[in-house]
Amino acid sequence: MESGKNMATIYTKLTEIFRDIFDDDNLLVTPELTAADVDEWDSLNHIRLVLSVERAFSLTFSAAQVDRLKNVGEFAELIGSKL
Amino acid sequence: MVPESCAVAWNELHEGATASVDFVISEEELRQFAVLSGDFNPLHVDSDFARSKGFDGAVVHGALLVAKVSQLIGMRLPGRDSVWTGLSLQFRQPLYVGRAARVDAVIDRLSAATGMVVLKLKVRTGDILLAKGEAEVLLVQP
Numbered sequence: 559m560e561s562g563k564n565m566a567t568i569y570t571k572l573t574e575i576f577r578d579i580f581d582d583d584n585l586l587v588t589p590e591l592t593a594a595d596v597d598e599w600d601s602l603n604h605i606r607l608v609l610s611v612e613r614a615f616s617l618t619f620s621a622a623q624v625d626r627l628k629n630v631g632e633f634a635e636l637i638g639s640k641l
Numbered sequence: 642m643v644p645e646s647c648a649v650a651w652n653e654l655h656e657g658a659t660a661s662v663d664f665v666i667s668e669e670e671l672r673q674f675a676v677l678s679g680d681f682n683p684l685h686v687d688s689d690f691a692r693s694k695g696f697d698g699a700v701v702h703g704a705l706l707v708a709k710v711s712q713l714i715g716m717r718l719p720g721r722d723s724v725w726t727g728l729s730l731q732f733r734q735p736l737y738v739g740r741a742a743r744v745d746a747v748i749d750r751l752s753a754a755t756g757m758v759v760l761k762l763k764v765r766t767g768d769i770l771l772a773k774g775e776a777e778v779l780l781v782q783p
Contacts, residue, residue, distance in 0.1 A: 602726065605755040605779060612752055619754040 564641065568615075568634045575610045579603055589631025611637065647720035651780055654751055654758060660718035661745045664709050666701045668738050674705050701736040706764050706772055709744045714778055718746055719758055723778045730762065730774030742766040749775070756780045 573587040580598045593599040599607075611633070612618055617640045627633050675681050680702060683690035688699045707730065714725055736742055743765055750759035757779055764772040 602779075605757060606726070606777075608755045609752050609757045609759075609777065612754070613750070613759075618752065621754050624754045 564638055565634060568637050568641075571614055572611070572630065572634060572637075575607065575614060579606050579610060587630055589629060589634065591630040592628070615641065617641070644716065646716040647718075648722060649719045649780075650722075651751075651753075651756065651782055654719060654748060654780075656748050656751055658718070658748045659745065660713060661743050662709055662713045662717065663741065663743045664712075665741050666705060666736065666738055668699075671699065671701060671705070671738055674702055674708075678702065678704060680704070696735055696737075698737045701738065703730075703732045703772070706730075706732075706736065706742075706744070709742075709764070710746075710762055710776065713744050713746055714760070714776060718748070718760070719778060719780050722781050723758070724781055725776060726757070726779050727777035728774065730772050732772045734766075734769055734771050736764075736766060736771050740766050742771065746776070756782055 569587060573585070576587045577583055577585050580596055580603065585596070593604065608619065608624055615637055617637070619636070623636060627636065671685065675686050684694060684696070684700050685702050686699060691699050707728070710728070711725065714723055745763045745765070746760040748758060749761045757777055760776045760778060762774050762776055763770060
């Protein structure tokens with residue numbers, strides 16, 4: 559239950575970050591979402607995204623951790639594992 | 642001859658590292674910047690007008706302070722291999738022609754996952770804070 563609450567909080571913050579970076583107030587941030595689903599998700603915005611998440615959650619990732627992510631769901635799990 | 646920028650590698654950077662650029666804007670440089678930017682607001686180019694608005698003289702364009710931030714990032718920290726990707730800056734006090742000023746940067750965050758360097762910035766003349774903010778800079782690693 560606590561884990562589910564944490565994950566809901568993570569997705570709430572992620573939604574705010576994604577909508578800001580991709581300038582889309584209607585963007586739905588789901589576990590299945592990938593870069594292929596968002597037109598503006600290029601390499602520079604990917605860097606902005608990771609940096610914004612690091613700052614919003616006060617944590618850091620390694621390049622290897624980020625490189626192996628396949629979708630937002632895995633990103634949220636990685637964030638949750640570090641909180 | 643073009644000045645050479647520093648080339649600082651990622652592993653040479655650390656949080657808390659600092660760099661600064663000292664500068665004085667002359668009347669001629671202010672005029673040149675007005676031409677370059679197209680901003681001839683009399684606040685910047687007419688001392689009498691600026692005084693009538695309560696300032697001590699012609700006010701240096703805020704964007705010229707940003708240009709000095711650019712110098713610091715491109716030439717000093719992180720220097721040659723950096724690409725500036727973001728800036729936020731608040732202007733607190735005016736800078737006047739002929740006054741010595743300094744822009745200071747300190748590395749606030751290094752993101753190893755992205756190669757991004759976050760710099761906290763302050764522009765001062767003496768003890769007076771003119772502007773403060775933050776820049777995001779991507780270090781393009783070979």
